[in-house]
Amino acid sequence: WKSGVLWSGKNLSGHAQLLWCVFFYCRRIGEPPLDNGLIPYVGCALQFGANPLEFLRTNKRKYGHIFTCKLMGKYVHFITNPFSYNTVMRHGKYFDWKKFNFAVSAKAFGHRSIDPSDGNTTENVHETFTKTLQGDALNSLTEAMMENLQYVLRPPVLSKTNSDSWVTEGMYSFCYRVMFEAGYLTLFGKDLTRQEAQRTFILNNLNNFKQFDKIFPALVAGIPIHMFKNAHNAREKLAEALKHENLQKRDNISELITTRMFLNDTLSTFDDKEKAKTHLALLWAAQANTLPATFWCLFHTIRSPEAMKTATEEVRKALENSGQKISFEGKPISLTQMQLNDMPVLDSIIKEALRLSSASLNIRAAKEDFTLHLEEGSYNIRKDDIVALYPQLLHLDPEIYPDPLVFKYDRFLNENGKPKTSFYCNGIKLKYYYMPFGSGLTLCPGRLFAVHEMKQFLILMFSYFEMQLIDSQVKCPPLDQSRVGLGILPPTNDIDFKYKLKH
Ligand code: HEM
Numbered sequence: 493w494k495s496g497v498l499w500s501g502k503n504l505s506g507h508a509q510l511l512w513c514v515f516f517y518c519r520r521i522g523e524p525p526l527d528n529g530l531i532p533y534v535g536c537a538l539q540f541g542a543n544p545l546e547f548l549r550t551n552k553r554k555y556g557h558i559f560t561c562k563l564m565g566k567y568v569h570f571i572t573n574p575f576s577y578n579t580v581m582r583h584g585k586y587f588d589w590k591k592f593n594f595a596v597s598a599k600a601f602g603h604r605s606i607d608p609s610d611g612n613t614t615e616n617v618h619e620t621f622t623k624t625l626q627g628d629a630l631n632s633l634t635e636a637m638m639e640n641l642q643y644v645l646r647p648p649v650l651s652k653t654n655s656d657s658w659v660t661e662g663m664y665s666f667c668y669r670v671m672f673e674a675g676y677l678t679l680f681g682k683d684l685t686r687q688e689a690q691r692t693f694i695l696n697n698l699n700n701f702k703q704f705d706k707i708f709p710a711l712v713a714g715i716p717i718h719m720f721k722n723a724h725n726a727r728e729k730l731a732e733a734l735k736h737e738n739l740q741k742r743d744n745i746s747e748l749i750t751t752r753m754f755l756n757d758t759l760s761t762f763d764d765k766e767k768a769k770t771h772l773a774l775l776w777a778a779q780a781n782t783l784p785a786t787f788w789c790l791f792h793t794i795r796s797p798e799a800m801k802t803a804t805e806e807v808r809k810a811l812e813n814s815g816q817k818i819s820f821e822g823k824p825i826s827l828t829q830m831q832l833n834d835m836p837v838l839d840s841i842i843k844e845a846l847r848l849s850s851a852s853l854n855i856r857a858a859k860e861d862f863t864l865h866l867e868e869g870s871y872n873i874r875k876d877d878i879v880a881l882y883p884q885l886l887h888l889d890p891e892i893y894p895d896p897l898v899f900k901y902d903r904f905l906n907e908n909g910k911p912k913t914s915f916y917c918n919g920i921k922l923k924y925y926y927m928p929f930g931s932g933l934t935l936c937p938g939r940l941f942a943v944h945e946m947k948q949f950l951i952l953m954f955s956y957f958e959m960q961l962i963d964s965q966v967k968c969p970p971l972d973q974s975r976v977g978l979g980i981l982p983p984t985n986d987i988d989f990k991y992k993l994k995h
Pocket residue numbers: 593617618621625774777778779781782785852853854855928929930931933934935936937938939941942979980
């Protein structure tokens with residue numbers, strides 16, 4: 493409004509124009525079309541929150557491929573044309589990729605800013621993540637996860653006296669329990685001094701994690717954690733267990749954590765509790781998406797007899813080729829990264845399950861005023877505005893994925909059974925067609941490990957257990973929309989299934 497070029501309210505007097513602008517932020521020439529919403533400050537947040545996919549589809553029909561929405565005082569420019577995603581990435585120098593993430597992390601986990609420019613630490617967390625979640629480090633993580641999954645799944649945990657009978661459980665609770673326990677042990681190692689108390693310790697952590705994670709959307713929205721007494725207590729207890737003095741008692745801690753425990757960061761002003769809270773942030777990043785994603789992989793596969801048959805056959809062959817046999821008492825199964833990477837059916841199942849359940853929001857904050865040059869035109873963006881991609885729009889686009897709401901286990905396979913990587917929109921090949929792990933500089937550094945651990949879980953479930961849905965005709969549960977923007981959405985209700993050890 494400083495430039496005085498108004499898109500709406502232009503017939504008002506100067507004073508009224510100013511008021512109009514304070515409440516409604518006016519569009520300048522060259523900026524994307526603006527939806528201010530009806531409520532000052534809140535803007536369109538309620539409509540967006542109620543059904544983001546429908547809201548964005550409606551706005552796309554109304555305004556075209558790029559438009560601005562006011563959301564809780566922020567101006568968010570949505571780019572909805574997947575052919576423009578690449579161009580947005582190329583404007584990287586104008587974006588602050590981390591500002592938003594650093595701020596959310598500090599708010600949610602209760603540590604001070606980890607942005608080196610704020611002077612509390614010199615650690616380049618992005619580098620640490622890449623170094624300790626990929627390359628050589630990925631080998632040890634993957635090995636440890638396979639061992640821990642079998643520690644959780646095999647007898648005596650599932651008592652031998654019970655091994656002939658069916659056990660009925662909610663499938664989401666089951667996946668949550670197994671993946672949380674194995675994942676926690678993989679990141680933070682085992683306490684060798686108190687082995688018998690290990691399970692109780694992890695289950696306490698699991699309950700605290702659930703309680704804390706439930707209010708995560710509220711924390712991201714800026715509501716202080718003090719408003720939620722139980723979740724606040726749960727967070728403090730989770731962090732307490734991750735203090736240096738407690739981690740020191742554990743063996744086989746992942747490099748992701750040890751690198752940060754013994755970081756040579758002389759400028760760090762973080763005390764032990766605050767460091768523990770940054771470990772908690774990693775626990776959350778490693779679990780919050782993986783737990784529901786694992787559920788969707790298992791649920792969709794069990795519901796599709798063809799998927800189940802083909803996947804089980806792929807697993808059988810992989811074990812045969814590696815010369816290993818399933819046994820409850822003998823050596824745990826172990827597969828190398830190369831063997832895991834050569835399982836295209838499981839890869840396709842995982843991709844399809846994530847395509848259907850992912851609702852992440854890729855956000856970048858503008859560092860300065862600049863012009864965004866896209867395929868469909870050039871648009872002026874103001875400093876501190878947000879540019880957002882919402883990949884669910886492309887994941888559920890019928891042009892790209894026919895019958896987008898149907899789970900097709902082989903959607904990401906070619907006719908020759910190899911991974912399919914060519915997807916088209918209007919006859920043109922897409923570079924970006926699958927984005928549950930984000931994009932550009934905020935691409936998830938744990939994505940390779942995440943796929944390995946879900947694959948390992950499926951391999952073990954298909955090998956060790958017979959499984960059946962209690963209601964073979966059960967409908968697919970809806971996605972929990974309250975977590976839109978955070979990644980993989982959990983189901984709104986659990987689905988009962990039964991399992992027993994195979995003979
Ligand atoms: C299905 C599982 C997973 C999904 C869908 C997923 C998705 C994502 C997405 C979308 C982001 C970027 C968020 C943004 O745009 O700011 C992200 C960031 C991150 N993820 Fe994952 N993730 C998964 C599993 C994991 C695992 C297993 C780990 C670690 C063990 C992990 C570690 C991280 C970390 C550390 C970040 C922050 C990166 C940074 O700020 O530089 N993720 N993840």
